[in-house]
Amino acid sequence: MVTDSGSPKDRFITVYGRNPVLEVLTDDELAVDKVIIAESARGVQQIRRAAASRGVRVDTASAHRVKVLAGNGRQDQGVLADVVAPRMRPLAAALDAPDGPGRVLLVDGVTTPANLGMILRTATAAGIDGIVVPRRGVASLDPLVVKASAGVAFRAPVLRCATAAEAASALSGAGFELLALRAEHGRSLYETTLPPRAAFVLGGESAGISEPVRERVTGWLSIPMHGHVESLNVSAAAAVLCFEVARRDERVTHPRG
Incomplete structure (x- = not known):
């Protein structure tokens, strides 16, 4: 607990x-x-x-x-x-609740307000159950983030904790698989089987995923890219990830014949 x-x-x-x-x-x-x-x-x-x-x-x-x-x-x-913020609550409370989240994002070291705002907007639009935004080590939830999210930050399912390392430990202890995005040498996001309880880790713009969180990662995912493009901005990668998860869940909930 x-x-x-x-x-x-x-x-x-x-x-x-x-x-x-x-x-x-x-x-x-x-x-x-x-x-x-x-x-x-x-x-x-x-x-x-x-x-x-x-x-x-x-x-x-x-x-x-x-x-x-x-x-x-x-x-x-x-x-x-x-x-x-009616949907914002401590990560601890969310994990202890009977109707706790199944698919969440864990933001680790994202310090640019525009990126955090866009992640909140995209994840909310895609129906992700929660976005873990630590109080330390990431951009503050301030007017710059609100503006980048076009106001969605007020209504996003934000889950709060002290640090990303604390969140990784809590999620792992609650039975979540921690799946992290990286540019290469990961399983294709489009082909891998996604577990029902998964925390998708998004690393910072420069440092990537911090070492304490990296130690908890159970699998690495990558987004296949063409045209010699090496990587995507973290908010763009989050958008691809969130809507691929949404597509999978939609297909399970509403199977197409």
């Missing part, structure tokens, strides 16, 4: 900056838990009015506190909002 219950913030995605905060407050499909405004912030009257109209709590804090909570000292503009 997984015992790490995660962070209290595993229910929210924090956005910062006047325009992003105003955008989430004016989107009726998003639930905002609270807004925090720095004591020295200027030009935030519209944000206060929007929060009041939605019945969203507004707290005041020091400028330093806002910077710490936002995790971005240059672009927070003295305001942030915690947006409820």
Whole structure:
């Protein structure tokens, strides 16, 4: 059984900056838990009015506190909002649940916000059960990731944990096979048999898959390519992977005669 219950913030995605905060407050499909405004912030009257109209709590804090909570000292503009992500939960809770995930992605060292955002968008569209996004070692779930995902990040089935190594250990202990993508010397993604409980590992843009995660990998997969192309961007590879998994599952669920 997984015992790490995660962070209290595993229910929210924090956005910062006047325009992003105003955008989430004016989107009726998003639930905002609270807004925090720095004591020295200027030009935030519209944000206060929007929060009041939605019945969203507004707290005041020091400028330093806002910077710490936002995790971005240059672009927070003295305001942030915690947006409820209804499908986000700790990995531990997901693995302990009776209806736990069967097919998940494990993001290991992906540090470019655009790549993480596109992975969240693609995996959600393909119906992947969960995307494991560690709190350390990957891009933060911030406005840049939200923008790259076209807003899907708020609704993605994100599973949170401390590190990718912790996630690999927990998934392995829960009976998942860890299948990692690499450019060559792996079984063809299109030909291999996929187990019912699988965690597909996506390595970082430069370092690839970290050694602690690599030690837990049970199989290596590759995407066949032509034209002397050596590899794909990690978000492009994730798209190919996710929709191949979706195609397989669709064929099982709805067999074609």
